[in-house]
Amino acid sequence: MLQLKKKYCKFCGKDAIVYIGYANLGLCREHFIRFYENRIRKMLEKHRISGSLMVCVSGGKDSMSLLTAIKRISEDTDLDVYAFHINLGIPNYSDECESIVKGYAKQLLVPTIVSNLKKDIGFSLPEIISVSRKPPCAACGIVRRWIINKTAYELGFDFVATGHNIDDASTFFLKALMTQDYYSILRGQWEFLEPKKNYRLVGRIRPQFYLSERENMLYAQLNNIPIVDKPCPYSLRATIHKYKKAWSTLLEINPVSQINLTKTLMKLRKMMTIEEPMLYQCKNCGYPTENPNGICSFCRLISRVNKTLHNNS
Ligand code: SF4
Ligand code: ZN
Ligand code: ZN
Secondary structure: OOOOOOOEOOOOOOEOOEEEHHHOEEEOHHHHHHHHHHHHHHHHHHOOOOOEEEEEOOOOHHHHHHHHHHHHHHOOOOOEEEEEEEEOOOOOOHHHHHHHHHHHHHHHOOOEEEEEHHHHHOOOHHHHHHHOOOOHHHHHHHHHHHHHHHHHHHOOOOEEEOOOOHHHHHHHHHHHHHOOOHHHHHHOOOOEEOOEHHHOEOEEEOOOOOOOHHHHHHHHHHOOOOOOOOOOOOHHHOOHHHHHOHHHHHHHHOOOHHHHHHHHHHHHHHHOOOOOOOOEEOOOOOOEEOOOOOOOHHHHHHHHHHHHHHHHO
């Protein structure tokens, strides 16, 4: 999608360093950076994001680029930006992620909040995964979503930003379509979710929703952003990667295919009347759940981990 096809930058005529297929645009270094930051700025403006913003940063290219762009944007807006990192307790991985995120946020002069799973909830991700019946990334997602919302709510943040990209969203939809997963087609993936203060739910935005992994990587490289260069050891087990491979062929046929598939499903959702799911307050932690029995997926997962690991010890 980003191979160089045009020689000159559309805006200044200098040599282009990148060709953006979906926009039919050749860009020089400076104009690519400007183009990228403008896309993020527009997404924040579209959803009227202002006040205190907690940017979730794992240390990968997406979230590190997001933090950089948002920090720059905040310099001429009223955004008050913080970085938030979760140390998942994965050996030979998590400590390195934490140290890269902390070091870089300090360099950017962005205050950092760190949650350490082992210290904060009593279990590391590998411990949780060892007794959970769910695939590793599903269990991790439940834990991370709960911690992100709880931290943001307790610290009084107005919004949370995360680094999802168009490769994530379009692959999620591709898999959902191929597996008749209607629930995911109707409910999964979104660029913005409104806050629901009555339910202790902080507003969430994905400013890179229509930006690709490659654009995020290029932005990171052009700005010398340090990134964790090894993948999470659980990532390779995720079946979603098998579907991701299909995009290289589809994008050659149509460079706008990822964006079009995602936008089509978003439009179809708007055209349908989909009832908002009822929210309940978890009887255990007080955070929201769609479970009418009133115990959220996080509390159910942790209770299972607690019982299994403590009964075994
Ligand atoms: Fe969590 Fe899976 Fe991402 Fe690893 S790859 S951080 S387990 S969601
Ligand atoms: Zn230019
Ligand atoms: Zn709960």
